[in-house]
Amino acid sequence: MSRISPRLLTIGCGAVYLFMYAPLLVLMVFSLTPTEYGVAWEGFTLKWYRAVFANKNIQDALKVSLIVAIPTVLISTAIGTITAFTLYRYKFLGRALYQGALYIPLVMPDLVIGISLLLFYSSIKLDLGILTILLAHISFSIPLTTLVIIARMQRIDRTLEDAAMDLGADEWTTMWKVTLPLLMPGIVAAALLTFPWSFNDFVITFFVSGVGSSTLPLRVYSMIRLGVSPMVNALGTLIVVVPLIIVIIGAYFDRRSVS
Amino acid sequence: MNRKSSVELRRVTKRFGDVLAVDDLSLTILEGEFFSLLGPSGCGKTTTLRLIGGLEHPDDGDILINGEVVNDQPPYERNSNIVFQNYALFPHLTVEDNIAFGLRLKSRRVPEPEVKKLVEEALQLVHLEGLGARRPNQLSGGQQQRVALARALILRPKVLLLDEPLGALDRKLRKAMQIELRRIQHEVNITFIYVTHDQDEAMSMSDRVAVMRNGNFEQIGTPQEIFQTPRTRFVADFMGASNILSGRVIAASGDGAQRASPQTVQIETESGLEIVGRGGQDMSSGAAVEFSVRPESIQVYSRDWDWTADNKFDGRIVGKLYLGDVTELEVALSENIAITSRIQSRIDQEFGFKEGDRVSIGWNADDCNLLSD
Numbered sequence: 001m002s003r004i005s006p007r008l009l010t011i012g013c014g015a016v017y018l019f020m021y022a023p024l025l026v027l028m029v030f031s032l033t034p035t036e037y038g039v040a041w042e043g044f045t046l047k048w049y050r051a052v053f054a055n056k057n058i059q060d061a062l063k064v065s066l067i068v069a070i071p072t073v074l075i076s077t078a079i080g081t082i083t084a085f086t087l088y089r090y091k092f093l094g095r096a097l098y099q100g101a102l103y104i105p106l107v108m109p110d111l112v113i114g115i116s117l118l119l120f121y122s123s124i125k126l127d128l129g130i131l132t133i134l135l136a137h138i139s140f141s142i143p144l145t146t147l148v149i150i151a152r153m154q155r156i157d158r159t160l161e162d163a164a165m166d167l168g169a170d171e172w173t174t175m176w177k178v179t180l181p182l183l184m185p186g187i188v189a190a191a192l193l194t195f196p197w198s199f200n201d202f203v204i205t206f207f208v209s210g211v212g213s214s215t216l217p218l219r220v221y222s223m224i225r226l227g228v229s230p231m232v233n234a235l236g237t238l239i240v241v242v243p244l245i246i247v248i249i250g251a252y253f254d255r256r257s258v259s
Numbered sequence: 260m261n262r263k264s265s266v267e268l269r270r271v272t273k274r275f276g277d278v279l280a281v282d283d284l285s286l287t288i289l290e291g292e293f294f295s296l297l298g299p300s301g302c303g304k305t306t307t308l309r310l311i312g313g314l315e316h317p318d319d320g321d322i323l324i325n326g327e328v329v330n331d332q333p334p335y336e337r338n339s340n341i342v343f344q345n346y347a348l349f350p351h352l353t354v355e356d357n358i359a360f361g362l363r364l365k366s367r368r369v370p371e372p373e374v375k376k377l378v379e380e381a382l383q384l385v386h387l388e389g390l391g392a393r394r395p396n397q398l399s400g401g402q403q404q405r406v407a408l409a410r411a412l413i414l415r416p417k418v419l420l421l422d423e424p425l426g427a428l429d430r431k432l433r434k435a436m437q438i439e440l441r442r443i444q445h446e447v448n449i450t451f452i453y454v455t456h457d458q459d460e461a462m463s464m465s466d467r468v469a470v471m472r473n474g475n476f477e478q479i480g481t482p483q484e485i486f487q488t489p490r491t492r493f494v495a496d497f498m499g500a501s502n503i504l505s506g507r508v509i510a511a512s513g514d515g516a517q518r519a520s521p522q523t524v525q526i527e528t529e530s531g532l533e534i535v536g537r538g539g540q541d542m543s544s545g546a547a548v549e550f551s552v553r554p555e556s557i558q559v560y561s562r563d564w565d566w567t568a569d570n571k572f573d574g575r576i577v578g579k580l581y582l583g584d585v586t587e588l589e590v591a592l593s594e595n596i597a598i599t600s601r602i603q604s605r606i607d608q609e610f611g612f613k614e615g616d617r618v619s620i621g622w623n624a625d626d627c628n629l630l631s632d
Contacts, residue, residue: 157345157347159343159345159347160347160349160350162314162334162341162343162347163341163343163347163348163349164349164360165314165333165334165335166312166313166314166334166335166339166340166341166411167335167340167360167361167364167410167411167414168335168361168364168366168367168414169335169360169361169364170333170335170366173364173365177360178349181351182350182351
């Protein structure tokens with residue numbers, strides 16, 4: 001008999017998910033127990049979470065992360081929309097090259113991007129700080145937003161724009177009343193995917209941040225260097241759970257845009 | 260009646276790269292006319308429609324709407340509206356907002372109460388009362404089609420351009436919509452230009468039909484003219500007159516003397532058949548001619564039946580196709596000549612024709628249609 005039993009599939013699938021999520025579960029579990037060192041369950045507590053929320057350094061780092069992430073989302077989504085529009089709608093010399101070049105930052109090692117940005121900023125004598133982090137995040141987010149929006153654009157029926165123009169709408173009105181509303185699920189999805197993309201970045205940010213401009217991941221890293229505190233577990237859990245919620249919302253919008 | 264021209268094409272040419280989609284077309288469509296562009300896919304009919312609507316611009320020639328050259332006008336400045344093949348309804352808007360789309364544009368400045376009233380009237384015109392709040396994807400194909408129609412008609416264009424609007428509907432609904440379209444056209448009295456590849460559709464609705472092929476007009480005329488007297492082999496074939504006989508004139512009435520019109524001629528086909536035909540003028544012995552004969556003009560009887568026809572031959576049934584009310588018989592007259600006949604299924608059943616039967620077939624000289632080009 002060559003039939004694959006559904007039970008076998010279920011077990012295999014479960015094993016894969018366990019492999020992926022067990023480490024995370026361990027982290028979450030130990031964020032809820034008072035054990036200072038070692039790995040043993042000694043009862044439930046929220047004290048590490050309280051410690052996280054009381055920690056001024058973490059608050060400052062979170063502030064920096066948000067100051068970077070929110071403008072990154074807004075600016076890279078706007079630029080991504082315009083880039084997608086140009087690449088998809090207009091035929092010009094080197095269009096394929098431009099479109100292909102979008103994939104390079106996505107596959108290039110973060111280390112290389114980080115080093116090259118650092119070199120670039122010091123060569124134009126730009127002081128490292130929040131501004132350099134922001135510029136770096138925008139630049140590595142644009143390929144993501146552009147590709148997500150192009151994917152949505154490919155699903156829009158071009159005759160809808162013909163129809164709008166035929167009914168009396170000029171190019172601008174057609175864009176506002178037809179193209180952009182139809183593109184909106186893709187734009188929202190791009191924005192919601194960019195947020196964790198920026199918020200979670202460590203390697204590139206590490207290179208382009210200066211004194212006093214640590215983002216949350218950088219802060220966590222420096223905390224670990226001084227010894228693993230269960231507070232890091234609690235913070236780690238928060239960092240995983242909050243963006244996860246955002247990604248789920250993003251996926252929901254993207255799915256809705258298909259139907 | 261001396262009607263004004265609504266749409267006029269003057270030597271219009273459109274190329275897409277190396278492809279000549281529309282080749283030097285000239286045409287005048289009258290106000291209030293129901294005009295069809297009929298042809299197989301790729302013949303340039305949709306391109307012609309898009310040229311009139313302004314979604315394409317001609318490489319050469321002029322397009323006039325109401326006597327005004329509109330070559331350089333974008334679609335949103337033209338007094339024409341299109342009903343698209345896939346309806347192109349805006350999925351993010353309700354039926355009502357779809358229909359009101361054109362009226363609500365700033366350039367038109369229609370006050371909102373007026374918009375509401377006109378939308379209500381448009382919904383009534385296409386029998387969609389009460390469905391205004393739905394989304395397009397909650398409607399059936401036929402209903403979507405009506406929304407597309409209402410959305411275009413509400414702007415009271417001088418010309419309505421319809422691009423195979425019934426193509427996606429099932430047969431029964433298509434028939435009902437044909438009648439409906441004709442009714443609406445009478446009611447609104449707007450010029451309709453209708454693109455289709457379905458000759459029945461073109462026949463049943465149009466005042467005039469242009470048969471297109473390779474970006475050219477093969478023939479323009481009333482449905483009756485196109486159907487009964489196709490001028491070219493292509494039109495004859497497209498209209499289902501599948502019997503085409505070509506040969507040389509061996510005798511013509513009034514040969515050498517005064518000629519009657521239409522002429523009666525005797526021709527010998529390439530396959531050696533002698534046929535009497537009627538049509539045309541100025542033919543003399545030796546001229547090459549082509550005739551088409553519609554299958555329903557060809558009668559088939561059993562050999563022992565007593566009857567006469569101008570052209571009568573013995574043959575053998577080599578194929579039979581039951582089509583419901585009619586039955587198509589393929590009758591071989593010799594090795595290399597077969598004639599298609601379409602007879603009432605009732606008659607077929609009376610005779611009990613079957614493949615291999617020896618029969619006599621025939622048609623009259625008047626049923627021969629001379630192909631002039």
